[in-house]
Amino acid sequence: MDVVKVDGIELHVDGDGFLQDPQLWTEAVAAEFARLDGTGELGPKHWEIIRFIRGYWQESDMAPTVRSLCKQCGLRLQEIYSLFPGGPARGACRIAGLPKPDGCV
Amino acid sequence: MDNLIYLDNSATSFPKPQVVYDFMKEFYQSHGVSPGRSGFDKALEAEEVVHSTRKMLTGLFNGTDPNHLTFCYNATEALNRIILGTLSRGDHAVSSNIEHNSVLRPLNHLQRDGGVEVTRVPFDSRGYVDPGDVKKALRKNTKLVIINHSSNIIGTVQPVGEIGRICREAGVPFAVDASQSAGAIPIDVQDMCIDMLAFTGHKCLMGPTGIGGAYFGEDVPVRGTVFGGTGVRSANPFHLEEFPYRMEAGTLNTVGIAGLHAGVKWILEQGMDRIHDSEMLLWDKLRRGCQEIDGVVTYCAEDTENQNPVLSLNVEGLVAGDVGTMLDVDHGIAARTGLQCAPLVHMQLGTDKIHGTVRFSVGPFNTSGHIDAAVGALREIASIGRK
Numbered sequence: 396m397d398v399v400k401v402d403g404i405e406l407h408v409d410g411d412g413f414l415q416d417p418q419l420w421t422e423a424v425a426a427e428f429a430r431l432d433g434t435g436e437l438g439p440k441h442w443e444i445i446r447f448i449r450g451y452w453q454e455s456d457m458a459p460t461v462r463s464l465c466k467q468c469g470l471r472l473q474e475i476y477s478l479f480p481g482g483p484a485r486g487a488c489r490i491a492g493l494p495k496p497d498g499c500v
Numbered sequence: 501m502d503n504l505i506y507l508d509n510s511a512t513s514f515p516k517p518q519v520v521y522d523f524m525k526e527f528y529q530s531h532g533v534s535p536g537r538s539g540f541d542k543a544l545e546a547e548e549v550v551h552s553t554r555k556m557l558t559g560l561f562n563g564t565d566p567n568h569l570t571f572c573y574n575a576t577e578a579l580n581r582i583i584l585g586t587l588s589r590g591d592h593a594v595s596s597n598i599e600h601n602s603v604l605r606p607l608n609h610l611q612r613d614g615g616v617e618v619t620r621v622p623f624d625s626r627g628y629v630d631p632g633d634v635k636k637a638l639r640k641n642t643k644l645v646i647i648n649h650s651s652n653i654i655g656t657v658q659p660v661g662e663i664g665r666i667c668r669e670a671g672v673p674f675a676v677d678a679s680q681s682a683g684a685i686p687i688d689v690q691d692m693c694i695d696m697l698a699f700t701g702h703k704c705l706m707g708p709t710g711i712g713g714a715y716f717g718e719d720v721p722v723r724g725t726v727f728g729g730t731g732v733r734s735a736n737p738f739h740l741e742e743f744p745y746r747m748e749a750g751t752l753n754t755v756g757i758a759g760l761h762a763g764v765k766w767i768l769e770q771g772m773d774r775i776h777d778s779e780m781l782l783w784d785k786l787r788r789g790c791q792e793i794d795g796v797v798t799y800c801a802e803d804t805e806n807q808n809p810v811l812s813l814n815v816e817g818l819v820a821g822d823v824g825t826m827l828d829v830d831h832g833i834a835a836r837t838g839l840q841c842a843p844l845v846h847m848q849l850g851t852d853k854i855h856g857t858v859r860f861s862v863g864p865f866n867t868s869g870h871i872d873a874a875v876g877a878l879r880e881i882a883s884i885g886r887k
Contacts, residue, residue: 471829472825476826476884482822
């Protein structure tokens, strides 16, 4: 298991860089994940997406569908990719501190 | 999304013919009783639908005895029953790299925990298993050859007749995973020397999920692996040996069988060849369209011969899962991405290292317009990948 250090705290991440304990997420963690995966500095649109994902997950214990994410944020999926090069799952959801989504990958 | 373009028919065919929905509802409302077992008229009428479905499928596969057509939950369960009911400690099995996890995993478990040896033969650069490789892999203790009929990733149709004849000559039971071929292309268990044939109801047979089964030839040395109620000879302390009971236990999924009955009937009315030809025309259009796009790589898709309408591809610069998400969200097209539960295929293609492929699979309700939309969407997505 890999470790990422944020503000002096060691955070465990899985092999794909997803936070092992989503409760340990902070905005500083998001900023560090974004720096590490090449997303770069997070702007207002990034934060809008991250907060929506985070809020949805806290309420329903699951990630929002990509379709609902696009609808809620008023963006085409390609625009999400231009903001988060890793895409909605490996990019935005990971930066928002969600666990790795299931899927036949 | 109401106007979704569905190109994931290898996962499950969708939509089903309207007659399937209608017959399931009608049957379950009027005959949703335990089939046969209670002896009253309605139970016997329900049993008649079960038995006529056995007969229809036996006819479709050119089997000889409808009682050897057994039902269970799906092809995975049927394959488990075949594999676990045939192999014992010290036995050897031959299979291939083209298999789905429904064959790979039971064999892997037996190899790891059950003292069974397994040889897996590769497929060639066009996606076909060489029957000669199967022949070379046979040993004195080989007790099962099990081969996928049609790949769920690249759609290639394996020469099961040739392999079957090799097995018959060697006296080795031969099983075929027909998950992607039953209802799509002709299967003749006698001519192809198939001893055990596993099928699922919810793909090309146009039935609902939750119903599948297997056909067993005469004198096939398969043990039952599930034991319990059969509805007949209840005083017997052990499960019955005769078919279909040997491979069935508990109340059958009668509403699923009813849906399967309606699905198979629809296929026979439409003509299996006619449906397949029409799907392959669309597949060929899709293949050609995709291959013309810069940055799109297709796998084992060279011509329409010995092929089912399944196309796997990747877009340079993009992960398959992301392409699938873009197809879905920006273009309203449903496709499957990832390893599609057949990891050895991807390992042999080298696509396991790039998170698998995007898979399009054509069904009877797809149109030329759907293919135009898919190619157009892919062209747009590929232009992003190249940036």
